[in-house]
Amino acid sequence: MDEHTHNTGDRRELRMARSMCWHCQSEMAGEYFCDRCVKVQPVSKDLDYFTCFGLxxxxxxxxxxxxxxxxxxxxxxxxxxxxxxxxxxxxxSLGNSAMLNTAYRTLRDPIQRAEYLLDLEAGAVKDIRTTPPADLFEEILELQDTLDEFRGSDRASAHASTLRTKLHADRTALEQRQREMEAQLLQLFGRWDALQDRGEATEQVRAERNHLLKDMRNILSNRTYVKNIVNDLVETIA
Structure with missing residues (x-):
């Protein structure tokens, strides 16, 4: 008997890609090994990552x-x-393993987890912001000017050293802003989970859900923009 037939009673939680076994055409009840022919079954491509892990x-x-x-x-x-x-x-086997690896990498990271949930709940969320967050607009413009000036300077000059010091300070400030955004996200995460736990479907709850999704999307977009600027800083002054 195939080794995978052992202890399958607790492994019947993933939806399959079909209702019948691909090999013997037996009816499938959701398990990922056929009870009749013991062949592994493909995990449904429509399965979301949370459900994949029973979360x-x-x-x-x-x-x-x-x-x-x-x-x-x-x-x-x-x-x-x-x-x-x-x-x-x-x-x-290869397809199922690849899907599981992607799902695990996504859910173990809080930011990727939030982006994925937003994608599930509210459509595409990974549009990269092309303008600075409103409260950082002037700072980012000044920073870009400093970066351009540094790139065009003689790196061995005193002026370049002064610019580098300023850019390091700007990097520290932006990294602090990024941490503040992540703290805001954690607060929104808690509010989202509390709303999910209530399990209500009233108009008020739907409006609150949409508001939370919008706030999370905005913060994630701002964080992505700031993160890209920080990466640019690191690459430039390395």
Whole structure:
């Protein structure tokens, strides 16, 4: 008997890509090994990452639970176990493993987790802001001028040294602003999770959800812009 038939009772949580086994056409009940022919089944491409790991759509999650579930599923689908299987089973194993790896990387990072949830709940969120956040507009314009001046200077000159010192200070200030944005996001994460836990579907709750999504999207967009500026600073003054 195939080694994957053991202890499958607790591994029936992922929706499959089809309602019938791809190999023997038996009806599938959601498990990812067919009870009849014991062939591995492809995880549904429509499955969201939270459901993949049995997690609710929350933004504050237990990363230990996430990691435990990830390793459990990784062992079930690891390509090493399918080296002597059919080409179809090897392909399914690789596809399932790739999906799990992407899902795990996304959910273990708070920012990527928030971006992913926003994508699920409110459409595309990763549009890169092309203008500075309103409260940083003048500072960013001045910083860009300083960067341009530094790039065109003699790096060994005293003037370049002065500019470099200013740019280091600007970097520190922007990194502090980035941390403040992340603190604001954590507060919004808590409010989102509390709203999810209430499980209400009133018009007021829907309006509050949309407001939270909009606020998170704005902060994430601002953070992305600031992060890109910081990266530009680091590359320029390295």
């Amino acid at each position: 609710p759509r929350r933004l504050v999650i237990d990363t230990n639970v996430l990691e435990t579930k990830f390793y459990e599923l990784s062992r079930a689908f690891h390509p090493d176990f399918y080296q002597n299987k059919s080409d179809a089973e090897q392909t399914i």
